[in-house]
Amino acid sequence: MSSNAHDLNSIRxxxxxDTEVNFGFWIYLMSDVIIFSMLFLVYVDLSQRYAGGPTAADVFELRGVFLETMAxxxxxxxxxxxxxxLHQGQKERVVIWLGVTFVLGAFFLGHELSEFAHLIHEGASFTRSGFLSAFFGLVGTHGAHVFFGLVWIVVMVVQIKLRGLTPPVASRLARLSLFWHFLDLVWICVFSTVYLPGVLQGVAA
Amino acid sequence: MSHSTDVTPGHAPTARGYITGFVLALVLTLIPFGFVAFGSLSQGATLIVIAVTAVLQLGVHLRWFLHLDMSTEQRWNTISILFSLLIMVVMVGGTMWLFYSLYVRHMMVGH
Incomplete structure (x- = not known):
């Protein structure tokens, strides 16, 4: 039992x-904050540049965005x-919750990709107008992050299965946790800057 | 790592903390979506509701999901995000200033 308690302490x-690697990863996320803030700036600047193409109110669908947000x-x-x-050393439960997280993330990404495919099919591709370039650039960058988050979850589940909850695995899970929560943080800005104001324009018109 | 022998367990997150954050975030999501879906306020007022609930929800996520505070474990994360905020204000504010100035000059030349 004492070795178990020691394991748990080393996992925690x-x-x-404030370990070097986890703080270093946080600094990377801060650089991502700057990248996203510039992408948001570009979107706000171009959000009315329709070039005679579809407007935000034409292409955004509130119900789908709500489902993505909830997921x-x-x-x-x-x-x-x-x-x-993880902090309780419950290996099987960590795997189960990571699995549930993966399913929700995959639902989000699948929904987003089908929205993109639908827009491109309708002729509202990223080449159509400044608005759509900025939209695909911003939302696509977030979606790409979610994709790599999903890959990372799979890698971590495999590592847990092969090696158990070792300190290196716990350290990586802590970084994936920062990454995943950060993506949700960016999404709040996406639906508040892109989708809700876009849908609102259609309501007022 | 200097801590490899001296094993100091970090602050263990609790289910209660995550559930608190989730419920607050859920409420702060439902409010703006509700106002946009049912259109009970003017457009300007709705935009203000969206902005305020978004900022509040960012705070909820930082506090309950990312655990940012001024404790020894989190202090440098908190300081670095405040620094990033400063950089963001300079870059976003500076660019908007530049774009606006360019826009005004264009209008003056064009008309």
Missing amino acids: AAARA LLLSSLTFGMAMVN
Whole structure:
């Protein structure tokens, strides 16, 4: 039992936010904050440049965005549950919650990709107008992050299965946790800057 | 790592904390979506509701999901995000200033 308690302590120590690797990853996320803030700026600047093409109100669908938002928010909670169980050394539960998080993230990304495919099929591709270039650039960059988050979840589940909850695995899970919550944070800005004001224009018109 | 022998466990997150954050975030999501879906306010007022709930929700995520505070474990994360905020204000504010100035000059030349 004492070795178990020691294992748990080393897992918790590795997952600390102020280890060198975890702080370094946080600095990377801060650089991502700057990238996204510039993409948001470009979007706001170009959001009315329709070039005679479809407007924001024409292409945005509130119901789909709401489902995506709920999936991502719920996935933040489920990833949190994975981290709670990591700190308790509950290997199987960590895997289950990571699995649930993956399903929610995959639902989000699948929904987003089908929205993109639908827009391109309708002729509202990123080449149509400044508005659509900025839209695909911003939302696509977020979606790409979600994609790599999903790949990362799969890698971590495989590592847990092969090696168990070792300190290096716990350290990586702590970084994936930062990454995943950060993506939800960016999404709040996306639906508040892009989708809700866009849909609102159609309501007023 | 200097901490490899001296094992200091980090602050363990609790289910209760994540659920608190989730419920607050859920409410702060439902409010703006509700106002946009049912259109009970003017456009300007709705935009203000969207902005305020978004900022509040960012705070909720930072506090309950990313656990940012001024504790020893989190202090440098918090300081670095505040620094990023400063850089963001300079870059976004500076670019908007530049674009606006360019826009005004264009209008003056064109008309």
